[in-house]
Amino acid sequence: xxxxxxxxxVTQPPVSIGIIVACVIVFLLNNVSAHLALxxxxxxxxxxxxxxxYAFLHGGFNHLFFNMFALWMFGLQVxxxxxxxxxxxxxxxxxxxAGLIQLLVQYISGNVYPTIGASGAVFGLLLAYGVMxxxxxxxxxxxxxxxxxxxxxxxxGGAELIFGVTGAMPQVAHYAHLGGLFFGAGLLWRxxxxxxxxxx
Numbered sequence: 592x593x594x595x596x597x598x599x600x601v602t603q604p605p606v607s608i609g610i611i612v613a614c615v616i617v618f619l620l621n622n623v624s625a626h627l628a629l630x631x632x633x634x635x636x637x638x639x640x641x642x643x644x645y646a647f648l649h650g651g652f653n654h655l656f657f658n659m660f661a662l663w664m665f666g667l668q669v670x671x672x673x674x675x676x677x678x679x680x681x682x683x684x685x686x687x688x689a690g691l692i693q694l695l696v697q698y699i700s701g702n703v704y705p706t707i708g709a710s711g712a713v714f715g716l717l718l719a720y721g722v723m724x725x726x727x728x729x730x731x732x733x734x735x736x737x738x739x740x741x742x743x744x745x746x747x748g749g750a751e752l753i754f755g756v757t758g759a760m761p762q763v764a765h766y767a768h769l770g771g772l773f774f775g776a777g778l779l780w781r782x783x784x785x786x787x788x789x790x791x
Contacts, residue, residue: 605667605670605671605675606670606675606678606679606682607662607663607666607667607669607670607678608663608667610647610662610666610682610709611659611662611663613647614647614649614655614658614659614709615655615659617647617648618648618649618655625705626638626644627640627641627644627645627647627648627707628641628644628645628648628705628706628707629641629642629644629645629690629693629694629705629706629707630703630705630706631694631697631698631702631703631704632694632698633698633703634703636705641690642686642687642690642691643683643686643687643690645690645705645706645707645708646686646689646690646708646709646711646712647709648707648708649707649708649709650707650708654708658708658709658710658713659709661713661716661717662709662712662713662716665713665716665717665719665720666678666682666713666716668720668723668724669681669716669719669720669723672723680778681715681716681719681775681778681779682712682715682716684715684774684775684778685711685712685714685715685716685771685774685775685778686709686711686712686771687774688711688715688770688771688773688774688775688777689710689711689712689714689715689764689767689768689770689771689774690706690711690767690770691770691774692711692766692767692769692770692773692774693706693711693764693766693767693770696766706764706767708764708767710764710767710768710771711764711767711768711770711771712771713771714747714748714751714768714769714771714772714775715771715772715774715775716775717743717744717747717772718744718748718771718772718775718776718779719775719779720740720744721740721741721743721744722779722784724740725739725740725741726739726740726741727739727740728740729743748769748772751765751768751769751772752765752769755769
């Protein structure tokens with residue numbers, strides 16, 4: 592039975608801030624990357640924990656900065672509305688979903704390379720933000736014109752699909768990003784969200 596989302600608030604230090612701190616620490620300890628990155632299951636390097644640990648790794652300062660900026664900008668507000676427990680559930684599902692989709696795509700393509708980054712989960716959080724506050728106008732570093740959250744989610748998601756299908760920017764795990772969106776949408780649906788839903 593589906594349940595409606597209800598605002599709960601945060602009564603403890605935000606988990607989203609803890610995730611940011613953890614990602615920064617892991618980035619500074621870059622010698623552990625090979626053990627935590629998500630490798631294809633047939634590569635000989637895959638370990639089950641990589642389906643979570645890969646999301647704490649980043650390939651460079653810009654990769655880290657933009658993911659953590661988005662986590663702070665979108666995740667903190669979502670967590671304040673939902674509460675930390677629901678936020679953690681959602682974040683982990685997006686991380687796992689992004690990782691599983693990436694493994695599936697690599698299995699189909701036969702490509703062997705490690706995947707790192709919290710981008711899949713960030714895309715899930717972006718979707719959640721767009722659902723909760725669809726008409727909020729966003730002013731982003733790389734998008735100088737104010738745009739409503741709902742349109743930004745649709746445009747960004749559509750761009751990722753095009754990039755994935757066409758093979759543009761092959762160094763970016765576009766299907767992992769879409770996996771975060773897809774699994775995030777599925778969990779929101781399971782929790783009772785529907786288009787046009789209002790808060791009680």
